[in-house]
Amino acid sequence: MKLCLFLKGVFLAVFILIFTPSVVIGQNNNPFVVVIDAGHGGKDPGAIGSFSREKNLNLDIALKLGKLITDHTDATVIYTRKSDVFVELNERAAIANRSKANLFISIHTNALKSKSYSGTETYSLGLARSEENLEVAKRENAVILLEDNYSTRYEGFDPNSTESYIIFEMMQGQYMEQSINLASYVQRNFASQCKRINRGVKQAGFLVLRNTSMPSILIEIGYISNRAEERYLNTESGKKAISSSIYNAFVEYKEDYEKKLNGKITQRAEMISVDNEETEVAEDPVETIKTTETTAVSKSRSTETKKNETIYKIQIIASVKPLKKNSSEFKGLKNVDYFKDKKWYKYTYGATSDYNEIKSLKKKMVDKKFKNAFIISFKNGKLLN
Ligand SMILES: [Zn+2]
Known part of the structure; x- marks a missing residue:
């Protein structure tokens, strides 16, 4: 009898839980x-x-x-x-x-x-x-x-x-x-x-x-x-x-x-903008960049995209000796890339398939005192003339 009463209680509690509107949270909440x-x-x-x-x-x-x-x-x-x-x-x-x-x-x-x-x-x-x-x-x-x-x-x-x-x-x-x-x-x-x-x-x-x-x-x-x-x-x-x-x-x-x-935005959350211009670079285990490449094939470590897509970069410096990544030649610029072209180490900045983007990046580089910066392009990893 006691058990029966107990079960009735349980059923009642479950019933209330399920059917009482205040307990049922609306979709919107x-x-x-x-x-x-x-x-x-x-x-x-x-x-x-x-x-x-x-x-x-x-x-x-x-x-x-x-x-x-x-x-x-x-x-x-x-x-x-x-x-x-x-x-x-x-x-x-x-x-x-x-x-x-x-x-x-x-x-x-x-x-x-x-x-x-x-x-x-x-x-x-x-x-x-x-x-x-x-x-x-x-x-x-x-x-x-x-x-x-x-x-x-x-x-x-x-x-x-x-x-x-x-x-x-x-x-x-x-x-x-x-x-x-x-x-x-x-x-x-x-x-x-x-x-x-x-x-x-x-x-x-x-x-x-x-x-x-x-x-x-x-x-x-x-x-x-x-x-x-x-x-x-x-x-x-x-x-x-x-x-x-x-x-x-x-x-x-x-x-x-x-x-x-x-029908409306209930909460407008703030967007976060990140200035990625001066990215700090983690310690590279290799201090001086080494390469054995002797042809004009790009040894770029950051870009190569879809087949036959032209990728533009800004060449900022060329040097016969490899430069250290924190070399003063880079004027504090981070994420500099390079490729070897015959005896030259050519250092580049940026990579995009968008010509307008590279044009404005080139202007930025010239403003950053890379007076001789110019646009170069690659197709399938090869430097185009
Ligand atoms: Zn995965």
Whole structure:
């Protein structure tokens, strides 16, 4: 009898909880939840650079981004990992689904055998339209080979087989448009704030995005395989610029979301602008730049983009001897790049495919007392005359 009364009480309590309007929070009062996913971790280092590892860079950026969002907006931030631990790909998506997140942002760092590639790209889920994009997805998905029973868990998905990726053709999905919008905000902020080469908004079959039921993107914050970019990503100012660019994109996205939901923006969060001009550079383990290249092929460590795309740079100095990176010849300018042309070490600044941008950069360099600075161009890594 007592038990029966107790059960009745429990039922009543549950009934009240479910049906009392004051307990049911309206959609509009729900906080905006964003899940930030630092790629790799623990036994999985991700891509390995000359002095740093992808998993650590991803985590740094994820934590910095999360802090910016928590400090400046009313959104709730959930991390898939906050320390150096291994988290399975499926679990990352499950965390986002369980917390009914409005957005999923996965942070990664790119790598290629060709060390000259640099720049940022942001992916949404979809079928890769180029071999290059497919390669990025294959490399990122290969993480599952470190998981137990991955074949059962991912229903026979083989991260290395191109055929496995056909399924992504059907996965354009309802969140495609929103994901692409956010991805383009991210890329635009990267290009303007971080002065990174913009490799664009892309699609590919990332397993970590496949199982999320909300708009989701995967950001490649730069190439750890490129020495100059690896150094940049490891500087405090580089990390600050990268994380605040993603933050700004998040704010833009959230405003769109609120306008759609409520017809107005409920909270205007401050955008953060980063002056990236004087980027401090982390200690380069190699003091003097060495190269064995003797032809006019660019040994640039920071740029090489799509096939047949012309990349412009400003040549500021040429020297028969290699200069130290803190040489007074650079007049305090950081992120100076170089290539070897016959006996000359030619030092350059900036890299873009936009001719107007390089023209205004050239003016800046002349103003900075590089009187003889001039524009040079590269195609497929080769210096053009
Ligand atoms: Zn990765």
